[in-house]
Amino acid sequence: MAGSLDIRMKVVSLCHYLQGPAACQYLADMGADVIKIEPLKGAFERHWSGGNSWVTDVSAFSLAVNRNKRSIAIDLKSREGLEVARDLIAGADVLVENYRPGVLDRLGLGYEAMKAMNPSIIYASASGLGATGPAAHRPGQDLLMQARSGLVAATGGGEEGPSVVGAAVVDQHGGSLLAMGILAAYVRRLQTGEGTRVESSLFAAAIDLQVEALTKYYAAPDRAGRIERGRNCGSWYHDAPYGLYKLADARIVLSMNDAGKLANALDSDELRALCSIDRYAERDRYAAVMARVLAPHRFADVERLFDAHGVWFEKVRSYEDLREDPQANHMGVFNEIDVNGKAATLVNHPLRYDGGTPPIRRMPLYPGTDSRDIMTELGLSAERQAELIEKGVIGQAEQAR
Structure with a gap:
């Protein structure tokens, strides 16, 4: 931070699921003070973890998206709870929320109300399909947006037809875009003192993921039939052999490569022809011939030949392989933290700053882990804090945990 000025971004997060929490996690990693307001029993990601993935009694989903945040649990349906939330927002630079459009308006925490209270607020909203429009009311979730945006139709190919992407890439990209928008608005706020309404959506994020593919598609002649391709072709717009191939003992992908180089590497007259x-x-x-030529080879032999000829390829590796990947570990991609005596493997912040990765400074394992500290910062006396906790307005995680 420049000089002695305290310009640390203060963020209040009213987020659950993945898109909003991921955005706030990026900000927290980069040094923002992110306070997560969640229900007394915790946000959605504390109660569900795909694959039945838990570390003791803590959801792996929650561990994935809440590092470096502080948590306060508030009953927002109570008048006193709303007062605490409004006090937090009044002193914040940013409010981030990803509730369905209209939910926070009904609670009195909508954009217009918060702007009237804090004119320089950056109010960032993440939705499924946008706040307005003919489909704004529809459920917005990663898989649904993969389908609606054309991503499923453009993935896969061959006799098996379209294929779903194997991770929540739309949610994660949406979180990245939202964090980028908030940072841009914060720079503007530092320059002008003005707040900004920032809006992101999973639908727009899914489309943005495909900016290259879509731009090429709409410019292509006879585009309607371009998506269809054989099982080995990984993309509708790349030259073969770009795609996935099976060896005798493994699978590999081939990227953009010179045809002569491939033929010489495999010493194949079929490919030379x-x-x-x-x-x-x-x-x-071409891809069918490549698949036939590669099929009898073992990976060790292909690796040696392709490396010698400068062919672009990679072995298809599992998550187990990834955890032991020497390059991933050299880059510090993974981290381990202790969760109630059990180690949990986390993925670090994806960027490096001055050669280092932002550390994991804290992890709110339970809702309300930081409730007392946050209330103290708001100026509430110990007696008032105890009263709010006793009345069930504020939740405080058990100290023993």
């Missing part, structure tokens, strides 16, 4: 064809127009033909 195809060097002069249009490997986009006849991508299925």
